[in-house]
Amino acid sequence: MADEPEDFSLGDANGAAPATPAPKPRRRDKLALLLSDWDLARTPDGGALAGIKHRGHREWMHVATKGFRNSLTVRFYLEHGAGLSGTALAETVALAEARALASGDVRQPWRRFAWQDGCIWLDLGGGDPAGERRAVRIAAEGWRIIPADDVPVAFLRAPDSLPLPEPAAAAASTGDLRTFVNVDSDDELALAWAWLVCAARPFAEGGAYPILLLHGEQGSGKSDAARYMQALLDPSTLTGRALPREERDLFISAANRHLVAFDNVSGIGDTFADCLCRIATGGGYSARALHTDSDESIFVTVRPMLVNGIPSTILGRPDLADRAISVELRPLRRRREQAEMRADYAAARPGLLGVLCDGLSAALRNLATTKLVDPPRMMDAATWAEAAAQGLGIESGRISAAWRANRGNADRAALEVDDVAQAVVALLAEEERERQAPEWKGSPQELYRKLTDHAGERVSRSNLWPKNPAGLGTKLRRIAPGLRSVHRIEMAHGKGGHDGTRWLSLRRL
Known part of the structure; x- marks a missing residue:
C-alpha cells in the first residue's frame, strides 16, 4: 500500500484554522507596565517623584536616584525572572521622569517632619523599606498615630535614617x-x-x-x-x-x-x-x-x-x-x-x-x-x-x-576671644581716660594703625588679624552688634570735606 501523503494543511481535524498565537509584548510595553501602579508626581521645584507601592503603602523617592533604579530592577526580576539591561533601565527611568513631569499631581517631599493641612507630621520610619512607616499627626488639639497606608505625606528617607519609637503620652517629663x-x-x-x-x-x-x-x-x-x-x-x-x-x-x-x-x-x-x-x-x-x-x-x-x-x-x-x-x-x-x-x-x-x-x-x-x-x-x-x-x-x-x-x-x-573687639575696647578706654571723651573719630587708615598698636605685634602678625583697613571694616561690621549690646559701643561711618574723605567713629552710648 502506497504511503499516504502527509497532511500539510493548517487546519485542525475539523478543518478549522488554528488560533493565531498572541504576539509577544514589546519591551517598551513591559517597561511601561512596571510603572502602571506607581504614583508619579512632580515637585514644586520641577523634580520628579515616584510613589512605589510596598506592603499597602507608598515609598516615595526621587526618580533620579539609585533607590528608584534598584526598585525597578527588583520588580522586573520578580515579574519576568530576568535582569534589566542598562539600556532598558535608562529607558524606564526616562519614561518615569517624563510621566512625572507631565503629571498634574504636584507634591512637596519632606524629610522626617512635614507641614500639611495645618498639622505637623512626624515620620516614624527609617531608611529600610521593610521598616515601620507609621506617622504621628500633631495638631493644635493633640496628636495621634496614623497607620502607614493612611499617611498622605510624601516622606523621603535617606539610607542611613533609623526608625523612631512610637511616642508615649504622659510617660516622661x-x-x-x-x-x-x-x-x-x-x-x-x-x-x-x-x-x-x-x-x-x-x-x-x-x-x-x-x-x-x-x-x-x-x-x-x-x-x-x-x-x-x-x-x-x-x-x-x-x-x-x-x-x-x-x-x-x-x-x-x-x-x-x-x-x-x-x-x-x-x-x-x-x-x-x-x-x-x-x-x-x-x-x-x-x-x-x-x-x-x-x-x-x-x-x-x-x-x-x-x-x-x-x-x-x-x-x-x-x-x-x-x-x-x-x-x-x-x-x-x-x-x-x-x-x-x-x-x-x-x-x-x-x-x-x-x-x-x-x-x-x-x-x-x-x-x-x-x-x-x-x-x-x-x-x-x-x-x-x-x-x-x-x-x-x-x-x-x-x-x-x-x-x-x-x-x-x-x-x-x-568678644573676649576676639582680638579686634579687645583692641576697640582698649582704644575707647584710652580716649575716655586721657581725653575725657567717650568717642574716637578718624579715617579708616588711622583707626587701623591705632588698633594695630593696641593689639601688639604678636596679635597683629597672626593670620586672624585684618591685613588692611578694608579688612578691618568688614570685621568691625561683624562684631558691631556684640560691641553695642555688651560694651555699649556704637560704630558710625561716612564721608566729609570737599574731597569726600571717609571717616569712622567709635562712641560709647
Missing part, C-alpha cells in the same frame, strides 16, 4: 532629659527643649532654625548628649560625623536629612561658617552639573543643626553666634557603661518623644496669641519655643528670658 543631656540649670534645660521644638518645626518655605552648640570641659558627655538629642529628632547611623571638606558635600548632606549634626568641631573656616549660616536660615548652593557645560546643580535647603565642640568655634563668629543657642554641659559626677546608658535611653525615648509632641501641639495652639515683650534675636524661633512651653511643662516666660541671657553671654564670650 522635661526633667528626664537631664539623665542624658548633663545640663546644670533649669534655664539650660529649658533652652535644650526650646531647640528641640524649634528643630522639629517644618517649613514649606522661608523660616529659620537656631543652631545648637553643646560645649563643656572634657568628661561632660558632649558626644553622647549630641547623639541622644539627634536620636530624639532624626536618628541615623551617621553619628559622630566630622564637617565635610567641600562646601558642596555639606549642602548635599543637608538636602538628604532633616537634622545635620557634627561632632568634635575644633575649627570652622570662613567659607564653612557662611555655609552653616545659609543652611540655618535658608540658602542655596549651585555648581556646574556633572558632564555638562551650561546646566547647574542647585541645592536649596533650610535645616536645623547641632554642633558639639569648642564654644569659640561658633561664638567667636558673630554671624554664627547670632543664630546659636549655647548649652554648657557640666562634668559627669558618675560614669556609667555605654550599654546601661543605651538601655535606659531606649526605655525613656518614647516618653521624651511624647513630651516633644505635646510641646509641638501647644505651639500650634498658642502661637497666634504668644507675644514676647523683649524678644531676643531669632525672634520667630523664640516665639515658637515660648508658645510650646505650656505643653513642655515649662513656666511661661522662662524660655524667652533664658534665650536673651544666653545671647548676652554668647556675645560676651565672643
Whole structure:
C-alpha cells in the first residue's frame, strides 16, 4: 500500500484554522507596565517623584536616584525572572521622569517632619523599606498615630535614617532629659527643649532654625548628649560625623536629612561658617552639573543643626553666634557603661518623644496669641519655643528670658576671644581716660594703625588679624552688634570735606 501523503494543511481535524498565537509584548510595553501602579508626581521645584507601592503603602523617592533604579530592577526580576539591561533601565527611568513631569499631581517631599493641612507630621520610619512607616499627626488639639497606608505625606528617607519609637503620652517629663543631656540649670534645660521644638518645626518655605552648640570641659558627655538629642529628632547611623571638606558635600548632606549634626568641631573656616549660616536660615548652593557645560546643580535647603565642640568655634563668629543657642554641659559626677546608658535611653525615648509632641501641639495652639515683650534675636524661633512651653511643662516666660541671657553671654564670650573687639575696647578706654571723651573719630587708615598698636605685634602678625583697613571694616561690621549690646559701643561711618574723605567713629552710648 502506497504511503499516504502527509497532511500539510493548517487546519485542525475539523478543518478549522488554528488560533493565531498572541504576539509577544514589546519591551517598551513591559517597561511601561512596571510603572502602571506607581504614583508619579512632580515637585514644586520641577523634580520628579515616584510613589512605589510596598506592603499597602507608598515609598516615595526621587526618580533620579539609585533607590528608584534598584526598585525597578527588583520588580522586573520578580515579574519576568530576568535582569534589566542598562539600556532598558535608562529607558524606564526616562519614561518615569517624563510621566512625572507631565503629571498634574504636584507634591512637596519632606524629610522626617512635614507641614500639611495645618498639622505637623512626624515620620516614624527609617531608611529600610521593610521598616515601620507609621506617622504621628500633631495638631493644635493633640496628636495621634496614623497607620502607614493612611499617611498622605510624601516622606523621603535617606539610607542611613533609623526608625523612631512610637511616642508615649504622659510617660516622661522635661526633667528626664537631664539623665542624658548633663545640663546644670533649669534655664539650660529649658533652652535644650526650646531647640528641640524649634528643630522639629517644618517649613514649606522661608523660616529659620537656631543652631545648637553643646560645649563643656572634657568628661561632660558632649558626644553622647549630641547623639541622644539627634536620636530624639532624626536618628541615623551617621553619628559622630566630622564637617565635610567641600562646601558642596555639606549642602548635599543637608538636602538628604532633616537634622545635620557634627561632632568634635575644633575649627570652622570662613567659607564653612557662611555655609552653616545659609543652611540655618535658608540658602542655596549651585555648581556646574556633572558632564555638562551650561546646566547647574542647585541645592536649596533650610535645616536645623547641632554642633558639639569648642564654644569659640561658633561664638567667636558673630554671624554664627547670632543664630546659636549655647548649652554648657557640666562634668559627669558618675560614669556609667555605654550599654546601661543605651538601655535606659531606649526605655525613656518614647516618653521624651511624647513630651516633644505635646510641646509641638501647644505651639500650634498658642502661637497666634504668644507675644514676647523683649524678644531676643531669632525672634520667630523664640516665639515658637515660648508658645510650646505650656505643653513642655515649662513656666511661661522662662524660655524667652533664658534665650536673651544666653545671647548676652554668647556675645560676651565672643568678644573676649576676639582680638579686634579687645583692641576697640582698649582704644575707647584710652580716649575716655586721657581725653575725657567717650568717642574716637578718624579715617579708616588711622583707626587701623591705632588698633594695630593696641593689639601688639604678636596679635597683629597672626593670620586672624585684618591685613588692611578694608579688612578691618568688614570685621568691625561683624562684631558691631556684640560691641553695642555688651560694651555699649556704637560704630558710625561716612564721608566729609570737599574731597569726600571717609571717616569712622567709635562712641560709647
